[in-house]
Amino acid sequence: MSRTLVIVLLISPLFGFLINGLFGKFLKGNEKLSGGIGALAVLVSFICAIVAFAGVQGGAVLEGESGVLYEWIAGEGFTFNIGFHVDALTTVMLLVITGVGFLIHVYSIGYMHGDAGYTRYFAYLNLFVFAMLVLVLGNNYLMMFVGWEGVGLCSYLLIGFWYEKQSATDAGKKAFIVNRIGDFGFLLGMFTLFAAFGSLDFAAIFGAAEANDFQQVFGGITLVIATLLLFVGAVGKSAQIPLYVWLPDAMEGPTPVSALIHAATMVTAGVYMIARSAVLYELAHTGEVVAWIGVLTAFFAATIAITQNDIKRILAYSTVSQLGYMFVGVGVGAYASGIFHLMTHAFFKGLMFLAAGSVMHAMANELDMRKMGGLKAKMPITHWTFFIGAFAMAGPFLSGFWSKDEILHSAWGSNPAIYVIGLITAFLTAFYMFRLIFVTFYGQSRVESDVAAHLHESPPVMWVPLAILAIPSAIIGLLLGWGGHDSAFHHFTDNVFKAAKEIGSGGHGEASGSMVLFMIISGIVGLVGIGAAWMRYSKRTPSAQPGTALHKLVANKYYIDEIYTAVFVQPIKNVSHYLLWRIVDTGIIDGIVNGVAGAIRIVGGTLRRLQTGVVQAYIVSMVVGIVIFLAYYLFML
Amino acid sequence: MLLSTVIFLPLLGVVAIALLRGMGASAIKGIAMGVAVLTFLISLGLYTGFDATTTEMQFAESRAWIPQLGTRYDIGIDGISLWLVLLTTFLTPVCILAAWNSVEKGLSGFMMSLLALETGMLGVFCAMDLFLFFVFWESMLIPMYFLIGIWGGERRVYATIKFVLYTMAGSALMLVGILALYFQNGDNGFALLPLYERVGGFTHANLLFMAFFIAFAIKVPLFPFHTWLPDAHVEAPTVGSVILAGVLLKMGTYGIVRFCLPLFPEAAATYTPLIVTLAVVGIIYGALVAMVQPDLKKLVAYSSVSHLGFVVLGLFTQHHAGIQGGVLQMINHGLSTGALFLLVGMIYERRHSRMIVDFGGVAKSMPIFATVFMITTLSSIGLPGLNGFVGEFMILLGSFHSGAFSKVYVVLAATGVILAAVYMLWMFQRVMFGTPDKTNAALPDLNARELAVLLPVMLFIVWIGVYPKPFLNRMEKSVGVVVTKVRQEAAPAMGHTDFLDNLDDIERPTATDVQHQKEAERK
């Protein structure tokens, strides 16, 4: 666990970015080279991450003084460092980011083939990895925020990657701005923490918070306010209610980007942040808010996912929904389970996105699953990998099952209502995922004939990453999750959450009831969902027009976007344009200024008449003045 | 002598150009560029020779000037003015290079105005004598008047007059203030430093504070004194806009930190609620109005109103981080808004339009331009890793931490961060993205000269963002002086009520209470 290792790990993608970004012009036309550089940069990081992972076995930590690289912003009474904190939690994130990241880089080499912005794409992707690494490596909230905003930027750039498309740039802008709203909360949360603790270092804050040794800037509810503000940031970044609206639109970006940023890594940053701040959330008792927002989002997004026909959008809503599960996990105090789900989700959702990309690649970028069907025969690898991903998320035995079940189990211990909603969502999840599978890969082919002609399996550079990702998606849950709260994963991360566990013990109530019972219930619910989807969709296509009013409401995503536009966007635009600019600025303020000028002109115009041009008239007035002044001076003083 | 050399070397350039006017355009440009670069290089001596450990004025010079009036030629710099001096000497050669081919008439006059302006601005930042300060303050108006009035756009006369009259209205008040200080300064004439050490404040301190503050607020410009700015920017030639945004506006905020705060700390504390309200209104108002501007230059101009609101907010925090952030943000705004105006100027030269609707898809035809524009935009909206973030973060942190005013202001000000993203990215999208039409598709990308103009600015944008320590280091002590003054003497004037702060009164079990309770239950 040396600092050099961490620096290499961090800097490698930055180099990749600089090479592709600055010298991209000279790499033009050599796709292999720029793609190779991009992938290699992340591979180096991945290897470093494995070394780091090995180094933190048994609870070793790189942090504090030893991790400080340099003083960033410092002055009288405040010091913010660029420094690292590497523990078990960090290495899990590192492995996910660099591991999944590397595979997606490799996949992109094939997927982006022939695109005009090839080098630009890899530059952005490397920059994203760099920012994401900053986010998880930082030993203080400010550094986390740097990465936080950095990944937001990359997300913006990559969503709007095909900038000639209006919808893509709109989506990018929307993502950035909605994220900014969240960041606004994060920023204020940091200020509250700084005001309370005089520092933003994790170690200092958590230590002082446990010892109850800090400034109560908002009275007894300082930590409540701080954690809720930070949670606003998480809501924005991890697309929870009410700021989830950007994520479905973000599917305008290239599909590998959706896989990496909008499924596997960036959107889980909020979960990571809360897990990292576990001590604070335990002390402030705000976990319940987090859990409720999470479970509601999970349910809400799942309902929307049922009605969508665009495969990437379904995956997007399923991501929102799964993120909700993760928030339930960290909200109810099952931090390790939440992070475990984060990890399994990264594998199976990344896998599904890449598989969806593979479908798009074959289908000439068609996304509407009503125009697919029966793809199984033409694209067996894609089908099987997709199937594994979907089953990992919805059904029993594969990775997602283990992590989700741990969360639900903990939720029951915390609040049965959350558990029930979570279970219903699990049913919905199974239903919409397999609706997607059956409509896309089974049944009659509805592919248009000209597309059908060159329907083909993707090249190895694309399907190999799929196959590799399918392995952890299938087995990692069993490997690391066996034993529920006593599993290997829990042991590995034990040290990180020990402090929070101690504070929280009793608060959440130990999960009661047998784990096995819960697993059986979840398994059955999942299978029922799959069965329902089979009944409904294995033979039939989803209807083109929504039927009932409720269906229509859900299919239109509850009109949330329209409501936001009508309530926030348009009024602000109109007020700014008509009231502030036209009336206040041009009318009132400039009116006063020009009015003063006009008044002076009128007075001057009147006084002008006095200037007859006859010199003697001037002299007369001058002499009158002299006489009066002299008289005053001589006789009055 | 180093400081005097830096201040007056550009004036020497003016004389040289005046004498050699007949030598042709390239000679004039060469002289101007040479002088500007030389000034910058010499001014680097100020940076290397600066002692960050002292609060004294450095490189100080003191000579009798007009003994009958009690005015002296006293100059010197501290950690605050150092950066503004360097910003000025840095931006001037950049501007000259940017204007290389764009001046069609009166090239020698243009270059002379630019160099004379540099002397005026440097003088303002170095003067340690009130009278000298005023002379520089006013003298810098003249070249600016010519720059906008001769080389400006269609409504340049209206804009120039508005600019000059607005400023003069403030200057008149400031002159009264300077005279009032003179009469309270005993035998020290117009010297500034003895005023700092004066104990017991001044008579009519509140009025004097206002006299100075309004003059500076107009220059900043603080809402609602800002309406000259959009007009001046729109009509000014590119270089004029750059200097205006980059340096001239900083003279207002510099004045606040040099005069208003240390001289009248109590009055400053008294008026803090009012001023901070105006600053926050300016932040939000500027951002909202910027959002709906159809003209690129106007958009950037209103964004300046928003950004300078942040600076003023920072300066009135009575907090190290806040004031340091405010000073740093002056530099940052100079760099990023300066760069934005340069970029707008470059695209205007190609397209002869500044209307956003005329653009679209420019990223396709001008990828390098789009990249630089993107970096500048991000710097302007305060993305971490670039300069704007460091300043904004420190300002907001300081405001939140200081307790000089309610935290509600900070929350409102922080919304400016969101709005900045809205208007800048929306503008960027409309200009850069989409499919270019025939005219826009034919625009040539940046040439080597234009890159040479922009790259140094980009370098500093990244540098301050990644490693601001050299900057913060050198201003720390000087800011400390201001903070001590403001805190000590302002303490009695504080004591506002704040509904957020009153949350103390609400009874709430603390975390440890809960823990104890649980332990008790378990037992």
Next chain:
Amino acid sequence: MGLEYYLMLSALLFTTGVVGVLVRRNAIIIFMCIELMLNAANLAFVAISRSLGQTEGQVFVFFVMTVAAAEVAIGLAIIVSVFKHRQTINVDEVNSLKG
């Protein structure tokens, strides 16, 4: 002779000059009246100089004379050129200063 007599005479001469400037229209005569006023001032200078026993007053007279000479030269040149343009030196008719 007391100083006050000289000063009174100076005041009377000066007043005469002032009245002349006010009542006359002819630019040349107005000019002469200005010379008259300057001379009245000179008289006061010399008288006070003598009364104080200092030489400075006379030096100032010397300067006044120099300035007067310069002024007359310029003034008459202006009159000549005004006459060239307007064929008149009547100050009533020269009113381009009218606002």
Next chain:
Amino acid sequence: MNPEQVLFFVFGLIALAGAISVISFRHPIYSALALIITFFAQAGLFVLLGAHFVAAAQVIVYAGAIMVLFLFVIMLLNLGRRDPGSAAGRGKWKGIAVILGILFAAEGIYIAVNALSDNTAVASAQPAAESVTTYDIGTLLFSKYLLPFEVTSLILLAALIGVIVLVKRERPRTISRIRISITRD
């Protein structure tokens, strides 16, 4: 009454009469001649005050050079016959002017009589018995007032150049116009 007093009144009355004549004569040439008389009378007063150098300068510079210039211009412009505007507008300011004149003179005399008597510096000063010599003035001019002295030369130079510039322009038309005006009369 000693001779000095007699001479003071004689010269004073001549000067005053001359001055009044200057502003009363309709004819500029008469005015000019009256002004010369005033200057001569003033030179006499200077002699009475013991200022011989100034008296001489008065005669040479004013009466000699300046007035010649006046006469020359009057003749050049052929203004000799009458005051062109006097008939039309003389009365316009006359009343006001006279009243102002009386007030102004009264104030001046008041200063001469009263205000100065309060001024101890002037009142207590001993009148110099001896006259000031040219030597004294010269010494002062070339020592204490050297810089102003040199500056006056610049003023004269500026005047010289100014005059040339003023009169030089449009020379051909100038001559013809003057000719016209001459022939017209």
